[in-house]
Structure formats: C-alpha cells, structure tokens
Amino acid sequence: MPVTQAWLSLIALSLGSTLLALFGASGIWAALAMLALAWIKAQLILRVYLNLQSAPGWGRGFALVLAIYMSVIMGLAVLAG
Template identity: 45%
Template sequence: MAQPSSLTNISRQRSSNPLIQAWLALLSLSVGSALLTLIGAPSAIIAGGILLLALIKARVILKHYLDLENSQSWLRGFTMVLTGFSVVVFALYLV
C-alpha cells in the first residue's frame, strides 16, 4: 500500500490552519484597501469602503486572534461597538 508523502501532509496542515487563513484574509483586505485608493470614485465612497474593510479586518482579528469565535455574544458585542464607532467616524468625515 502506498504511503502519502510527508509533503502532502504538511501542505494539508498549512491550508487548514485557521490562523493562516485569517492572516491571508487580513492580507487580502489590506491589498483591497490599497487598491480602493486607486479607483476614480468620489472620496466619500473610497473613505466608506476603506472604513468598511477596516471593520471587517477588526472582526477577523477579534474572531481568530483573540479567539472570540467560541463566545458569540462577546464577538457580537465588540462588533456592534466597532460598527457604531465606524458610523460616527464616517459621519464626522462627511461633515
């Protein structure tokens, strides 16, 4: 019977690690924020998009790095507070 190679086992381990997936998500969201600045949209839309991506990044950090995935009530509470803060910051930006 053929044994699977150790390289295959390592690559499966790496792709299933939730911290690596979270890191890749944060990296792609950061690239998305940078690319958002290059489009020719009005500044309010760009600022709102960057703020929304920052809110998503904060949720990824809370969920995976601070391990609030197992405590949905704390995750929901932090998300609500951060969302409220983001709305206030965006409103101040528009004024």
C-alpha cells in the first residue's frame, strides 16, 4: 500500500472516530467501535510507516502483541460496560 493511500485511510478512520464521539455515541458498542478503529490505524502505521510489511516475522510479532493488547482493552471495556 502506498504511503499516500495509507495516509488517506488514517484520515478516514480518524474521521470515523471523530464522528462517533461528535454525535454522542455512548455505550459498549461505541467503545468497541472506537477501539476497533484504533486497532486498524495501529496496524496501518506498523505495516506502512514502520515498513514492517517488508519484515514478515517482525510484523507478525508486533501484530500479535497488538492483538493481545487490544483484546485485553476490549475485554475490560465490556466488563466496565
């Protein structure tokens, strides 16, 4: 994915998070949606901007750590809601 396309994707995902917050989305589903958008943005940054797509082993390692972290955060959000 070219850097420009990744940048546009990051802007679109940020706009999605902003719209959720702006229109007062609340509750567990809103929290999970915002966390999912953040997860996708983090994966884009790791793959494209840090160029981990050219190092598959490192990319999988970072993706695994990110998946574990986001799963814990999402689980805590569900428990809190």
